[in-house]
Amino acid sequence: MEHDDKPLSVAYFRAYQRRVRGARSVVIVGGGAVGVQMATDLKEIYPDKDVTLVHSRDRLMPLYHEKMDEILRARFQELGIRLITGARAVVPDGGFPADASGLEVVLQDGRRIAADLVIPATGQIPNTEFLRDLESRSDTPIVNPQNGFVHVRPTLQFQDPAYPHLFAAGDIADSGAHKAARPGMGQAQVVARNVLALIQGQAPAETVTISPPAIHITLGTKKNMVFRNPNPKEGQVEPVVILREDGREDMNIEGVWERRGVQVSRPEDYHL
Structure with a gap:
């Protein structure tokens, strides 16, 4: 978001909506959850627009089991979304312009895609700049240089022994843990209990539980999916998949998804 207050943020979204309505061709850069949901929503609401999603990896949402990619590709084909994987877009200095009429999105392999609007969905960068001046007291830096995340113990205290009173969640x-709302909620509970323990003069004892990545993702305005990676500790080798359409639990599963080898679970068998 460009602003911190509500009126300016509402105006920003309305201006973005106007650009979407006025664009004949839209290119979305990034094949994570946001890019996938944006592409399927746009194509369902505006079926006459050309919607293209460009993703640098070979699989969409690669954090998840490969059958996630199979399901998403089938949905893209159903809606008529053009998908380009294994190709990275060249982001101009300063980002893509808001008024991109007549723009060409250039890929690193030399291909060019015409677009009236480019929507970046490449993820966020962790804001750990404010920790820059903390002096590390161990061989492990406070912030992981590989990804920008804070090194933590299972109690979510900073891993650095000099800062046992600092937590990250x-x-x-x-x-x-994968970056999603539910793991974040669980980590918040761990931090709250451990902070309370410190206040009471006790050692933090609550530890975070790492579960297989799971997500509830929309596939347009009417269809959505619950997907969870297999849990090897429970002997699972296939993902758990629940496909829904406007409250229905079938979404023609028997005719489409089971032929693809996707294990489909009943809602009462699965808890996200």
Whole structure:
């Protein structure tokens, strides 16, 4: 967001909506959850627009089991979304312009894609700049230089022994958990209990539980999916998949997804 207050943020979104309505061709850069949901929403609401998603990896949402990619590709084909994977877009200095009529998105392999609007969905950078001046007291830096996340113990205290009173939870923590709302909520509870323990003069004892990545993702305005990676500790080798359409739980699963080898679970068998 460009602003911190509500009126300016509302105006920003309205201006963005006007640009979407006025664009004949839209290119989305990034094949994570935001890019996938944006592409399927746009194509369902505006079926006459040319919607292209460019993703640098070979698989969409590669954090998840490969069958996630199979399901998403089938949905893209159903809606008529053009998908380009294994190709990285060249982002201009300063980012893509807001008024991109007549723009060409250039890929590193030399291909060019015409676009009236480019929507970046390449993820966020952890804001750990404010920790820059903290002096590390161990061989391990406070912030992981590989990803920008804060090194933490299982209690979510800073890993550095000089700062046992500092905690990190959610997206900023290098906890091993996937970056999503539910893991963040669980980590917040761990931090709250451990802070309370410190206040009471006790050693923090609550530790974070790392579960297989799971997500509830929309596939347009009417269809959505719950997907969880297999849990090897429970002997699972296939992901858990629940496909929904406007409250229905079938979404023609038997005719489409089971032929693809996707294990489909009943809602009562699965808890996200």
